[in-house]
Amino acid sequence: MKSKQKLLxxxxxxxxxxxxxxxxxxxxxxxxxFTMQTFGVFMAVGTLGGKRGTLAVLVYLLLGTFGAxxxxxxxxxxxxxxxxxxGYIVGFLASALTMWGLERLLGRSYPRLAFxxxxxxxVCYLFGTxxxxxxxxxxxxxxxxxxxxxxxxxxxxxxxLLKIALALTLCKRLSKAxxxxxDQVAG
Numbered sequence: 001m002k003s004k005q006k007l008l009x010x011x012x013x014x015x016x017x018x019x020x021x022x023x024x025x026x027x028x029x030x031x032x033x034f035t036m037q038t039f040g041v042f043m044a045v046g047t048l049g050g051k052r053g054t055l056a057v058l059v060y061l062l063l064g065t066f067g068a069x070x071x072x073x074x075x076x077x078x079x080x081x082x083x084x085x086x087g088y089i090v091g092f093l094a095s096a097l098t099m100w101g102l103e104r105l106l107g108r109s110y111p112r113l114a115f116x117x118x119x120x121x122x123v124c125y126l127f128g129t130x131x132x133x134x135x136x137x138x139x140x141x142x143x144x145x146x147x148x149x150x151x152x153x154x155x156x157x158x159x160x161l162l163k164i165a166l167a168l169t170l171c172k173r174l175s176k177a178x179x180x181x182x183d184q185v186a187g
Contacts, residue, residue, distance in 0.1 A: 087131020
């Protein structure tokens with residue numbers, strides 16, 4: 001039974017890595033592309049829990065880093081990570097880790113999951129904005145924090161909060177289905 005559980009865990013991790021990739025392909029070009037990647041991250045951690053959800057995000061990042069076209073605009077490779085928006089991509093992992101840590105600390109009730117998603121989003125914004133400022137300054141003149149926030153964060157806050165609301169709704173349903181499935185394998 002334990003090997004079936006591990007196989008099921010790996011399957012869910014792989015499935016949600018693909019979900020995040022598919023979400024990244026839904027993209028509106030901008031300085032920082034508007035994508036559904038954060039929705040995919042929220043879905044992975046919210047549905048699978050901290051450990052498996054974070055592993056799904058890590059698998060997604062590794063696929064993209066090694067060249068699979070899983071990032072926005074069907075891109076991939078180290079260049080995407082090292083580019084001006086790479087901090088937001090790395091921020092997905094920091095977001096997942098934040099959500100996992102808060103899950104362990106606070107539990108997985110619906111309001112706590114909402115709080116952890118918002119906290120994870122803020123961590124992603126932090127990583128991405130600092131990275132954007134550093135990389136942007138290397139190719140052009142330095143950008144202040146306010147200008148970076150206006151370009152890279154403020155336009156995305158409302159859509160990202162809507163993604164959280166949608167993810168919360170879907171996670172609740174999917175978590176029940178997955179828990180039932182996991183219980184059937186374990187029992």
